[in-house]
Amino acid sequence: MFTDSWNLMNTSLKKSQWTTAHGRLPSAFRLLPSALCLVPSAFRLLPSAFCLLLSGCAGVQSSLDPAGPQADHIARIWWLMLFILSAIFVIVMALLALATWRRRASADNETELILKPEAGGESRMSTLVTTGVVITVFVLFILLISSFLTGRSLHSLAASNPQPLTIDITGQQWWWQVKYENDMPSQMVTTANEIHIPVGRIVQFKLKSNDVIHSFWVPNLHGKTDLIPGHVAATWIRADRPGIYRGQCAEFCGHQHAHMAFTVVVETEEQFKHWYDAQLLAAAQPANTQLARGQQVFMTSTCIMCHRIQGTDAGGAVGPDLTHVASRLTIAAGTLANTRDNLANWILDSQAIKPGNRMPPNPLNTEDLSALLDYLQSLK
Numbered sequence: 001m002f003t004d005s006w007n008l009m010n011t012s013l014k015k016s017q018w019t020t021a022h023g024r025l026p027s028a029f030r031l032l033p034s035a036l037c038l039v040p041s042a043f044r045l046l047p048s049a050f051c052l053l054l055s056g057c058a059g060v061q062s063s064l065d066p067a068g069p070q071a072d073h074i075a076r077i078w079w080l081m082l083f084i085l086s087a088i089f090v091i092v093m094a095l096l097a098l099a100t101w102r103r104r105a106s107a108d109n110e111t112e113l114i115l116k117p118e119a120g121g122e123s124r125m126s127t128l129v130t131t132g133v134v135i136t137v138f139v140l141f142i143l144l145i146s147s148f149l150t151g152r153s154l155h156s157l158a159a160s161n162p163q164p165l166t167i168d169i170t171g172q173q174w175w176w177q178v179k180y181e182n183d184m185p186s187q188m189v190t191t192a193n194e195i196h197i198p199v200g201r202i203v204q205f206k207l208k209s210n211d212v213i214h215s216f217w218v219p220n221l222h223g224k225t226d227l228i229p230g231h232v233a234a235t236w237i238r239a240d241r242p243g244i245y246r247g248q249c250a251e252f253c254g255h256q257h258a259h260m261a262f263t264v265v266v267e268t269e270e271q272f273k274h275w276y277d278a279q280l281l282a283a284a285q286p287a288n289t290q291l292a293r294g295q296q297v298f299m300t301s302t303c304i305m306c307h308r309i310q311g312t313d314a315g316g317a318v319g320p321d322l323t324h325v326a327s328r329l330t331i332a333a334g335t336l337a338n339t340r341d342n343l344a345n346w347i348l349d350s351q352a353i354k355p356g357n358r359m360p361p362n363p364l365n366t367e368d369l370s371a372l373l374d375y376l377q378s379l380k
């Protein structure tokens with residue numbers, strides 16, 4: 001809207017200059033009155049446009065739709081800055097328009113342009129400049145204080161619970177390894193690209209990387225935290241609203257950075273416990289000959305080199321743990337929904353979907369592929 005009125009203002013200025021110099025209007029300017037008639041109707045649309053804009057703030061990957069205290073602190077300071085800075089923008093534009101208008105009015109009278117110091121003009125100018133400086137410092141001070149308070153609130157969550165649920169996240173090119181810490185190794189859960197957390201519980205994420213810098217970001221829950229090779233970073237969140245939220249790597253980390261997403265499932269304590277207990281189990285053993293054939297295909301192909309299926313000989317750690325792959329919502333780090341067709345295409349030629357990832361093409365025949373898909377889909 002600002003740009004439009006700015007353009008319109010520019011256009012009408014040029015129009016008056018042009019008319020003075022040449023005494024006629026080019027055809028584009030003859031359309032100006034009709035264009036101006038459209039302005040009131042455009043203004044009538046403003047409320048709907050504003051609502052549309054605000055509705056864009058909601059969603060499963062939005063900092064402005066906070067589902068926990070951390071994201072809420074960040075959203076508040078964002079709105080505060082938006083309102084203050086928008087007000088400054090409007091005021092500055094209004095003053096600019098006023099100055100332009102006054103300059104044009106005084107220029108109409110040529111004799112006024114002769115240099116002649118205006119009585120009291122200098123002291124008025126210095127008052128104006130001082131006021132401007134004071135207001136600027138005051139506004140910057142407000143922003144500084146609110147930014148400091150937000151930072152302090154963000155850290156308060158870490159101190160409020162000495163024994164949070166701790167999840168180790170390792171950034172890989174281009175997926176996320178997820179490990180739930182536990183004093184007993186048999187109670188640790190390893191999964192990939194999907195994090196389940198109970199609603200209302202404080203969760204500590206320990207973040208590291210094995211290759212390049214990534215950044216862990218779930219906009220609905222918290223700001224970004226970088227994963228730096230050779231360093232363990234920590235961040236704390238609490239989700240107060242059950243739901244499924246999308247996280248995204250927020251630091252350019254190579255070819256498939258944009259396809260390095262993950263899912264955070266916030267659920268009740270019972271649902272979480274149910275999920276966790278299921279994840280602790282070893283993979284289901286093949287219940288029929290078709291599934292047994294699928295497992296055989298997995299064990300005798302390149303899959304076994306990179307993936308782990310707990311309870312089998314597959315123990316690779318290059319790619320995601322597949323022990324309960326069928327229980328996940330997406331595959332390929334949030335790139336595809338976890339459907340049979342997507343899984344098939346991914347296995348056959350993942351390079352066509354996510355070029356540069358470390359999984360080679362697997363040209364399987366139809367029967368083997370079908371058996372492998374049956375087997376993978378049985379790993380709930």
Ligand code: CUA
Pocket residue numbers: 171172174213214215249250251252253254256257258260
């Ligand atoms: Cu990992 Cu961008």
